[in-house]
Amino acid sequence: MNEQYSETVRLAQRLIQFDTSNRGGGDANPELPAAQFIAAYLTDLGLQPEIYEAAPGRANVIAQIPGANPELPGLVLHGHLDVVPADPANWSVDPFAGEIRDGMLWGRGAVDMKQMDAMMLTAVAELLRAGEKPRRNITLTFFADEENGGVFGSEFMVREHPEVFAGNGYAISEVGGYSIYLGDKRAYLLQTGEKxxxxxxxxxxxxxxxxxxxxxxxxxxxxxxxxxxxxxxxxPITLGETTSNLLAEIEKLTGPGSPQELVARTGAAATFIDATLxxxxxxxxxxxxxxxxxxxxxxxxxxxxxxxxxxxxxxxxxxxxxxxxxxxxxxxxxxIDLEVPFAGEAVDAMISALQKHDPDALVLPYLLSGGTDNKALAELGISGYGFAPLLLPPELDFPAMFHGVDERVPLAALDFGHRVLVDLLREF
Ligand SMILES: [Zn+2]
Structure with a gap:
């Protein structure tokens, strides 16, 4: 590994190099090699990770990290190890090489979601190496098979091993926490619901x-x-709690408009938001x-x-x-669909961790048009959020990166996300 890059960047790069393509319907490259790599990293931190295979090679890795206040509801900090396939013929780089070019890390999984897997790992590592504990218990989880609805991943774990998640009240994972621009103002979308x-x-x-x-x-x-x-x-356009909140905030910042006009003012993010109305x-x-x-x-x-x-x-x-x-x-x-309030201790903690590193940051709630592993965890009564914090440049069409060609993420955004997550684990 090249020492000129941060540990978060190097880990994300290494994880991209495990080709964990998931073609759906049980046809996938096994997650096991990536899971074993993560388990070895966690073992080096003094943790006792466990690997759960739902089928040969379809591996989930989970480690319990005791918090300083074990009586508080715990946090499932979770990512997934699989990625959607990538056809190299369409890409400017080898999608599984983890190439670094123009200040960005390129490859399948660079935003969905090996970058967050790496940010989670190095945030935990930073605390544990300093002899610190997170404020509350953490169930650090890396699921298989998310891109296929979690059959060998979150659905399997929640059904067969629910005890692993006992004591947890909150979950934090992907597809939220990234920055968008409303005119010259930077805002972060915090995902508080899923269709x-x-x-x-x-x-x-x-x-x-x-x-x-x-x-x-x-x-x-x-x-x-x-x-x-x-x-x-x-x-028909139908506004629920999350989308009403979001549009009211956009209106406050940019002036009145119809729902569609307000969504259009979010630039590239509009392609993520328009389907949520x-x-x-x-x-x-x-x-x-x-x-x-x-x-x-x-x-x-x-x-x-x-x-x-x-x-x-x-x-x-x-x-x-x-x-x-x-x-x-x-x-x-x-x-199922999910919707949790844009309020409460978890939301406050995520906003405060972001604002520590981006003091003028506005944080807006949004509904995800897709789904994540939070749906499975909700069956256990765990409230899930999408919060993979990334400070992105305005010119990057970030929503197009998800399952897109030339998926890539700025290196600086990975280091930003790492720092925000470190503070979140300390303070929440
Ligand atoms: Zn994903």
């Missing part, structure tokens, strides 16, 4: 027949028409037919539905109504 998700399979049935005959009852055209009706549906449906798979001259008797599609807090059931019912009685609909996966 719900449902992956639904649609099926149209018809009559199989020779492709040369007059069309009778073709399931493909029936399904296509139904999907088009769904695509044309305009879901309404429900969304996207067709993601289509499957029908097996021969050019045979009309099949069935056609199928998969829809990725994301729902605002509290709206899952009503939304699915409305979708079925739009599709009509001829389309069968199976909910194949359903994930």
């Amino acid at each position: 719900g998700n449902a992956w639904i399979k649609l099926r149209a049935r018809g009559v199989a027949q020779h492709g040369s005959r007059l069309p009778v009852d073709n399931p493909i055209t029936k399904l296509a028409a139904a999907i088009n009706r769904l695509a044309e549906k305009e879901w 309404q429900n969304t449906c996207n067709v993601t798979r289509l499957n029908a037919g097996y021969m050019h001259n045979v009309v099949p008797d069935v056609a199928e599609a998969v829809i990725d539905v994301r729902t605002l807090p509290g709206q899952k059931e009503a939304t699915l019912a409305e979708i079925q109504e739009i599709l009509g009685p001829d389309i069968e609909m199976d909910v194949q996966f359903s994930g």
Whole structure:
């Protein structure tokens, strides 16, 4: 490792070099080598990490760190070890080399989320090496399989080993804590909620027949028409607690405007926020037919539905109504929504740790249009936040980095995040 870079940068780089690509549906490179590397690092700090394999190689690593005030509700500080795949042909660098160029660390996982894994590790290391304890107990957790809904990761751990998380009241992890710009003012988005998700399979049935005959009852055209009706549906803008708070803050800073206008003022972050004002449906798979001259008797599609807090059931019912009685609909996966108040001791501690290192920082709540491992931990009554603190330059289109080509993060942002997390562990 090159000593000219900080330990956080070097660790993030090393973690990127473990190709933990997750292709979904149980098809993934094992997380085990990365988990063993992290376990060795934690053992060197005097901790007793445990590796839990949900399937061969699909490894989760967990270490308990006693706090100075063990009677306080504990904190699950968690990251995930897997990444989405990267096609090297599209990238300017080898996505798994951990290249450092132009003051940035490049590679798959540089923002989702090996940078936070490294920041968490070096923040804990800094305290323990100085003989300090975090203020409250920490369950330091690195999950497998997050990009596949946590089947071999958070869902497995919460179901099979809930005792690991006993005594915890809070969780902190990814997709929040990064800076955005509102005009010349820097603000940080603190994630205090997640939309719900449902992956639904649609099926149209018809009559199989020779492709040369007059069309009778073709399931493909029936399904296509139904999907088009769904695509044309305009879901209303509906503000909940988190999004109302966020827009009120943006309005205070930049003046009045419609919800869409206010969101647009957040620059690149608008692409993250706009989908949090309404429900969304996207067709993601289509499957029908097996021969050019045979009309099949069935056609199928998969829809990725994301729902605002509290709206899952009503939304699915409305979708079925739009599709009509001829389309069968199976909910194949359903994930809960989350929303916690933008207030309380955890929120205060995160804001104060940020402002210690960026005194003028504004902190705004936001709802995540996607999902994280916080959904699984919520089943244990643990309140989760997205807070991977990064001070970013205005010109970086950060939301585009998630699952994007040429994923990269400024080195200075990693060192900033490390310092904020050190203070958070000390003070919270
Ligand atoms: Zn992630």
